[in-house]
Amino acid sequence: MTASKKKILMLALCLNLGVCLQSVHCKNLESTSMKEEREAMVRIFIQRGIQSDVVLNAFRKVPREWFVPEESQKFAYNDHPISIGHGQTISQPFIVAYMTQTLGESVYGKILEIGFGSGYQTAILSQLSKEIYSIEYVPELYKYGKKNLSRMNATNIHLKLGDGRKGWVENAPFDAILVAAAPESIPLELIQQLREGGRMVIPVGGKFNQILYTYTKKNGKLQELDRVDVRFVPLVGN
Ligand code: SAH
Numbered sequence: 001m002t003a004s005k006k007k008i009l010m011l012a013l014c015l016n017l018g019v020c021l022q023s024v025h026c027k028n029l030e031s032t033s034m035k036e037e038r039e040a041m042v043r044i045f046i047q048r049g050i051q052s053d054v055v056l057n058a059f060r061k062v063p064r065e066w067f068v069p070e071e072s073q074k075f076a077y078n079d080h081p082i083s084i085g086h087g088q089t090i091s092q093p094f095i096v097a098y099m100t101q102t103l104g105e106s107v108y109g110k111i112l113e114i115g116f117g118s119g120y121q122t123a124i125l126s127q128l129s130k131e132i133y134s135i136e137y138v139p140e141l142y143k144y145g146k147k148n149l150s151r152m153n154a155t156n157i158h159l160k161l162g163d164g165r166k167g168w169v170e171n172a173p174f175d176a177i178l179v180a181a182a183p184e185s186i187p188l189e190l191i192q193q194l195r196e197g198g199r200m201v202i203p204v205g206g207k208f209n210q211i212l213y214t215y216t217k218k219n220g221k222l223q224e225l226d227r228v229d230v231r232f233v234p235l236v237g238n
Helices: 003-047 053-061 070-075 093-102 104-108 118-127 140-149 188-193
Strands: 083-084 088-090 110-115 131-136 157-161 175-181 194-205 210-218 221-231
Touching: 003 053, 003 093, 053 093, 053 118, 053 175, 070 083, 083 104, 083 118, 083 140, 093 104, 093 118, 093 194, 093 221, 104 175, 104 194, 110 118, 110 188, 118 140, 118 157, 131 140, 140 157, 175 188, 188 194, 194 221
Parallel strands: 110 131, 110 175, 131 157, 175 194
Antiparallel strands: 083 088, 194 210, 210 221
């Protein structure tokens, strides 16, 4: 090999190595920055009134970027909803934190979730709850959320494709029920499947005007504990 050919070969090797080192470096940088963004998201939760350390720690553990489409991963920690297709969105992180905290002590028990979509709220609950039963209505989102959730390697998540308005009677009563889409009125089955003293968080209202209620069940009836204005997708069904 001539000296000039050797030089070219060395240069090519160096460049190649440079590219490799750079990409390894970039990968590390990327995951570090996602962690920092996650921590910044948690700081915003604290400023906005999420006080429970166990709830905050669940958000520190679950990578939200696993639950958004690849092209939106750079926005994973922005505090807004992101489209997941089929006219649906992954809920705004603060709303997920609020809904989790408002369940109080009942979050540690057996939970029914309606509308798991991306699976992010389910993943958060799986860190806190004994068992989480979750139902999704849209078949494509059922598959999407199920695939996302498989990365959690959790043994307490049970998923079903179907109409969540009917609840999941075989596993009732539930300590808590969390509904992620808004009906015009609360389905009776859900009230029946909530255990006495348990909590329900549910958005109720029309397309443009909804309130997110937190209830507890006393003597078979829902008793309001809290309410905030929100905007959710409608709870659908035939
Ligand atoms: N917590 C989810 C929210 C997804 S949006 C997330 O952050 O990804 C609300 C979800 O409710 C959608 O996936 C929608 O398909 C689902 N949904 C609407 N009506 C439903 C019903 N009757 N039963 C079960 N899921 C329903």
